[in-house]
Amino acid sequence: MLVVDLVNRQPIEIVRDQFGFLDFDAEGRLKIDEHEKKESLAFYMLAPILSEQTNSPVIDARHKFAKKSYLDKYSWVPTDEIIAAIAKAIFGKSF
Numbered sequence: 001m002l003v004v005d006l007v008n009r010q011p012i013e014i015v016r017d018q019f020g021f022l023d024f025d026a027e028g029r030l031k032i033d034e035h036e037k038k039e040s041l042a043f044y045m046l047a048p049i050l051s052e053q054t055n056s057p058v059i060d061a062r063h064k065f066a067k068k069s070y071l072d073k074y075s076w077v078p079t080d081e082i083i084a085a086i087a088k089a090i091f092g093k094s095f
Contacts, residue, residue: 004090011090020075041070 003016023034044066078086
């Protein structure tokens with residue numbers, strides 16, 4: 001997924017990029033159960049707003065572990081060649 005900033009309908013900057021996976025069944029439909037697991041894990045990545053015990057030496061880091069798990073299971077890092085191809089497709093030139 002890419003978010004591109006436009007000026008006069010022309011791309012000027014890639015604002016955000018995210019590289020992830022979608023799971024499909026044999027008929028080409030999105031696997032709902034995998035999608036729900038992904039959404040649930042994404043919810044757990046949110047940091048707690050209020051800590052239940054403010055004086056506790058224990059730090060609630062569940063959201064950090066959820067983020068690591070989410071990134072490990074549901075995202076990937078593109079190669080330099082892929083990034084160059086994306087930039088060329090968007091801007092019409094390589095960088």
